[in-house]
Amino acid sequence: MNSRPQAAGTSADDADLAGRTVVVTGAGRGIGLAVTEAFLAAGARLVAGSRERTEALDEHVKRGAELTVVEVDLATPGGPAALVAEAVALHGGVDVLVNNVGAVRPRTDGFLGVTDEDWEWTFTVNLMAAVRATRAALPHLLATGDGRVVTVSSVNARLPDPLVIDYGAAKAALTNFCKALSKEVGPRGVRVNTIGPGPVETALWQGAGGVADTVGRSRGVDPREVARGAAGQSVTGRFTRPSEVADLVVYLAGPRAANITGADFVIDGGLVESL
Numbered sequence: 549m550n551s552r553p554q555a556a557g558t559s560a561d562d563a564d565l566a567g568r569t570v571v572v573t574g575a576g577r578g579i580g581l582a583v584t585e586a587f588l589a590a591g592a593r594l595v596a597g598s599r600e601r602t603e604a605l606d607e608h609v610k611r612g613a614e615l616t617v618v619e620v621d622l623a624t625p626g627g628p629a630a631l632v633a634e635a636v637a638l639h640g641g642v643d644v645l646v647n648n649v650g651a652v653r654p655r656t657d658g659f660l661g662v663t664d665e666d667w668e669w670t671f672t673v674n675l676m677a678a679v680r681a682t683r684a685a686l687p688h689l690l691a692t693g694d695g696r697v698v699t700v701s702s703v704n705a706r707l708p709d710p711l712v713i714d715y716g717a718a719k720a721a722l723t724n725f726c727k728a729l730s731k732e733v734g735p736r737g738v739r740v741n742t743i744g745p746g747p748v749e750t751a752l753w754q755g756a757g758g759v760a761d762t763v764g765r766s767r768g769v770d771p772r773e774v775a776r777g778a779a780g781q782s783v784t785g786r787f788t789r790p791s792e793v794a795d796l797v798v799y800l801a802g803p804r805a806a807n808i809t810g811a812d813f814v815i816d817g818g819l820v821e822s823l
Contacts, residue, residue: 646700739805783817
């Protein structure tokens with residue numbers, strides 16, 4: 549690990565992450581935006597991949613944040629590698645990769661309504677984007693001797709739900725992929741961990757065309773009732789906040805998690821009942 553002096557008033561995590569190059573996929577909004585902001589607060593250099601620029605990201609750029617926004621379609625075969633290449637061109641390498649990009653389409657018509665094209669789209673966005681980004685970043689992460697990969701998976705990796713049957717399968721594959729990779733690269737200085745959020749207060753769940761909206765329209769129910777019902781399944785009775793997921797991402801990328809690899813951290817308010 550590179551030695552960096554710790555300034556007065558900063559945490560050990562902040563001191564370790566200051567000046568590190570962090571690549572975040574799906575950074576324009578929701579969890580990805582919260583993760584980007586959390587790393588910026590820790591003094592890291594961010595390369596944020598987003599299909600389109602967002603007002604929130606541009607506002608940080610205007611304020612002089614050490615943030616580069618790369619407009620890229622991460623669902624294309626070459627998109628993830630192009631994002632990593634931009635980070636390497638700008639900063640000479642990559643210290644941390646956060647695989648965050650993902651999407652879900654509730655299958656309100658049941659399994660028989662899910663086409664091959666639907667399955668391919670779901671696995672491309674939720675699995676292959678992370679596989680491709682990791683493949684592109686790994687040589688640079690290995691070169692540091694202290695690389696970190698944090699992947700945002702889903703509680704549905706371990707909580708099968710017919711409403712998101714293809715999404716759950718893709719996230720289960722994603723979590724398995726990261727666990728297997730951790731065994732290969734751990735002895736070479738790269739830590740790989742996953743996070744499995746339950747419902748999060750983002751547009752993916754609560755926005756127009758999101759899960760609550762789609763399910764509500766299919767059932768003739770107010771989307772707000774759908775969201776309240778989902779939140780009520782958690783012990784805490786609420787959705788997870790994007791900032792709470794971001795805090796966990798930063799922790800796993802920091803020095804306090806130096807001996808944690810191959811782990812999957814569920815942050816779901818107690819939704820999953822099994823151990």
